[in-house]
Amino acid sequence: MQTHKAKRVAIIIELVMQSRLTDALEGAGVTGWSVLPVLGGSGRSGGWSREGQVSRGTGMVQVVCVIRPDRLDGLLDAAFAVVDRHIGIVSISDCEVVRAERF
Amino acid sequence: MQTHKAKRVAIIIELVMQSRLTDALEGAGVTGWSVLPVLGGSGRSGGWSREGQVSRGTGMVQVVCVIRPDRLDGLLDAAFAVVDRHIGIVSISDCEVVRAERF
Amino acid sequence: MQTHKAKRVAIIIELVMQSRLTDALEGAGVTGWSVLPVLGGSGRSGGWSREGQVSRGTGMVQVVCVIRPDRLDGLLDAAFAVVDRHIGIVSISDCEVVRAERF
Amino acid sequence: MDQILSLAATNLLSPIILSFALGVAAALARSDLNIPEAVAKGMSIYLLFAIGFKGGVSVADHGIDATLALSLIAGLILSAVLPLIAFALLQVMSGLSRLDAAAVAAHYGSISIVTFVAGTSVLESSGIASEGYMVAVAAAMEAPAILSALWLISRGGDARRMDKDLIREIMLNGSIVLLVGSFAIGWITGAEGLAKIEAFIVSPFQGVLCLFLLDMGLVAGRGLRGGSGVLKPGVLAFGVVMPLVGAALGLGTGLLLGLSTGGVALFMVLSASASYIAVPAAMRVALPEANPSIYLTLSLGVTFPFNLTLGLPIYVAVASALT
């Protein structure tokens, strides 16, 4: 099956920032993304967990975008304008997609 | 630690298609997969979100399979027979696994 | 944007083992990880699903760590001490991260 | 007319309708008010269980009506026929493609159980009795419309295999099974069974319905905000005209069957209402190319609120006048 090279960007970010991030992505012309739940984790700012979380609703989510390699820089710039001062992690990996018209 | 090359296929697909997809995977001899929830997203067919979704139950899920590289084509063929006319995205990336007997 | 090479380790493991795994990771000096829910799946030990699961609470989760490449072996050793006798899958892939100070 | 207006006023100012309106308003104002999916699903399970159980108990109490079987058959036929009418109407009124029109048509042949529940609650507050087995009729009307719609498509040359899995999924979808199952349990255990769980399924019912409709309002409002762009005037008009057409057919059927005032009204409600749970799921499997925004926004954003606010009092008043 024919595949096309792509980049997969995974951004773990606070729930309160989700709509700001996806708005920024849309502003940068990114049209495809998915949001996955995150149950808990640990990082420089300490650990947290949805269960037994001090304040419900301040959890984190993972926003995943699969994009054409040439759009990566635009996406990262847009994303960083939003997430810069916030906790979380941005990772990028290579992948291939099958239906190129899909993204 | 000794690792083995593998492929990680991530298929985001509508919930209503999940059992059809995993049945097809099983039919193609794929024995290992996991299903992860997806909270919302956006694509060619517009945006959606589990919260405030017009119809509960028509959300999406992500089916992840880690397989031996030589099984990739069989998996993709089986998956595409199911997802072809449906919305979603299929991405493939390289990975390594530690317990080869596990998959 | 400047990026740094990293490894992304994804460990699917039973919920009951989660805290033991993350304790072991912390013991091995891994400070960043996230836990994602898994809804169901299939493997050598058969299929399972959170819905209609025989016993609630014995589902699985996915623990994801993005780490510096040189820390990979330490992480894998620590993780395997915990997951060795348990069901699940460990996969490793290459990625890049943007804020190196973050992990 | 006076009766309709006064019924409409009472209805519009009831806690359940106001809760729905609150939800719509909150969604349109983009508030983050939001009922967790699991809780919303839990409430719908509660409502289905309660309404089915009470229907069964009422059949146990009043005995089987001679018209029970006839009503079920009439329901099956109505559900199968309504999509054909809806499809014809859509081809006249809207510029929708055959595929989209068929998908929309399927929704209007099937039913909305929450509209049914709201209907019984309007009847109750007006002190009008109805046949307990109307719950079973509701269950019977859930599925046939889907088959009709698929037949419409295949007639257009675009054959769709109804695979075995899909048929099972449609026939045994959760709400049908729960409704029929709890109806059977109510029937078997009767008044004695009801006495045991009355404090759970009767007393708090209206209150749960309020919160449930708050959620429906949120969902409908968000659907309207996102999907309003896809609804051209012709399609929009269909969302108000079709329930009235359906209600007229339901009225005729109810009168023919010789049902009580409440039974006739509920037949109208069922025929007028459009599905937004079972049918959309089936359409995503069988007609994935049909645009969900159209049928969901129409069914949940237009027809559901119309029935809830204006439709119900009209149907009840008309049924009262003609029986």
Added chain:
Amino acid sequence: MDQILSLAATNLLSPIILSFALGVAAALARSDLNIPEAVAKGMSIYLLFAIGFKGGVSVADHGIDATLALSLIAGLILSAVLPLIAFALLQVMSGLSRLDAAAVAAHYGSISIVTFVAGTSVLESSGIASEGYMVAVAAAMEAPAILSALWLISRGGDARRMDKDLIREIMLNGSIVLLVGSFAIGWITGAEGLAKIEAFIVSPFQGVLCLFLLDMGLVAGRGLRGGSGVLKPGVLAFGVVMPLVGAALGLGTGLLLGLSTGGVALFMVLSASASYIAVPAAMRVALPEANPSIYLTLSLGVTFPFNLTLGLPIYVAVASALT
């Protein structure tokens, strides 16, 4: 015998058993009916809180029985001893490996709180009183069986470290803490406290139990569908014989302690029932190689339905006959 049959009939036709049956049937027919995990967990928290609280209030009302402490100790011993019997029985009746047999045995020493709740509800509808502190006995019987099972394994040469974490997890698992905690709250606040929350924990109780058993039926049915392959006839038989053996021991204990009819019946119910929440979780940590399909299917798919339908009336009738 007559009494057993009539009790069994009443029991089988109660809304709660029929709800369970509906769930099993829906699952076997592969309906997608499904109660969200969060809602099911919410209901189990409700049931535990209510049953614990009411137990505590009843102790506050009737005062501490001289046999309270003895009953607790008896419960602890029973829970520790039952796995040994179960293990021996399994080695005779089934071809299970030592590991699997020990894991299964742990389940039968521990208890199922829902079976206990259903038991109290059968007692109530038969108008039979019981000691309020039986709730505390239930909590006491949750954990010891796990230790016995691990001891059985280590005796076989396969030493298992009971790490501190696991012991804490077992002793402080959510259901024990909630049961004991709400028991204490009920005891402290007494009838006055009950009056404040009666409309929440007493009146709707039976109804919530129906929905909860519907979910249990769904889960048991799905377990049976998936796991029935692993149960050989000998293992299956064990799932019915062991509860009777357990009940006999519970009967002896209850009579020895001089409990009331209800207390004896509940001791039988506890001994007869098998865990499917706390023990499986502990087994996944301590004996990951044991096959969960075996112990879960057996406990939830065989023993739980058996106790719920036939077991409960038998235990109540026998207890009534002998006290």
Added chain:
Amino acid sequence: MDQILSLAATNLLSPIILSFALGVAAALARSDLNIPEAVAKGMSIYLLFAIGFKGGVSVADHGIDATLALSLIAGLILSAVLPLIAFALLQVMSGLSRLDAAAVAAHYGSISIVTFVAGTSVLESSGIASEGYMVAVAAAMEAPAILSALWLISRGGDARRMDKDLIREIMLNGSIVLLVGSFAIGWITGAEGLAKIEAFIVSPFQGVLCLFLLDMGLVAGRGLRGGSGVLKPGVLAFGVVMPLVGAALGLGTGLLLGLSTGGVALFMVLSASASYIAVPAAMRVALPEANPSIYLTLSLGVTFPFNLTLGLPIYVAVASALT
């Protein structure tokens, strides 16, 4: 003093406080007892809906008090002023950075609706009436404090843009919308509306509050376990002193307005309580550099339990003595 002690004793031994204590104890003992997030959110929606609705009904019953508008304005001002006092106090008592101090201050200007609910429930069991519109005052006091805190920061040279999105999020956050909306529904439908849903929103209220406080206890306990390290003695002391300062201001305001005993007590409760839902979310957006462990642990782990156990009886007793 005697009255305070006896009120405190009654309060401390009520099911709701004991449930909270159970939750804290379970969390500190690291039990895995845990209420699903969706269920906890469902309960909080229930509580907000019920308290808002009942407030609206009471306004419909007793008519609009001349002081309604004044109370709302007073609430707005109090909420805007309290953070300034809190900020000053923090700079004297604690070594917190300006940023952290401002974030903490925002929490103490805003309110905790659960503390308010617990307060009404203490009033009820003491048979003290209060103005129904205090619910609306509670809603009015949710947001202004956030603006004050951001102003404090920007005054320090670190300008923060309050983007339009954030203002909308704050003003239309779910709990404000639900509280105000259900208040309006209660007002419109009045006693007649209440009669329809009384069995849902009145009778089981105390029981739901117990389970909700159990969850709050679990969350507070876990917060204390994780976040206790960050609270230096000065900060800790602030968590107990500030509610008393707030209550004093609330007392003055209530007396000035000429409210009833219950109204004055509730004004004290609102001023004394600290937010842990709306404000933290706003702080994460607007002041992401402020440490959430500090403000969450302080608000939920220190001030909330203090108000719940000792604060409420003190405020009620003082209000009773002075009105």
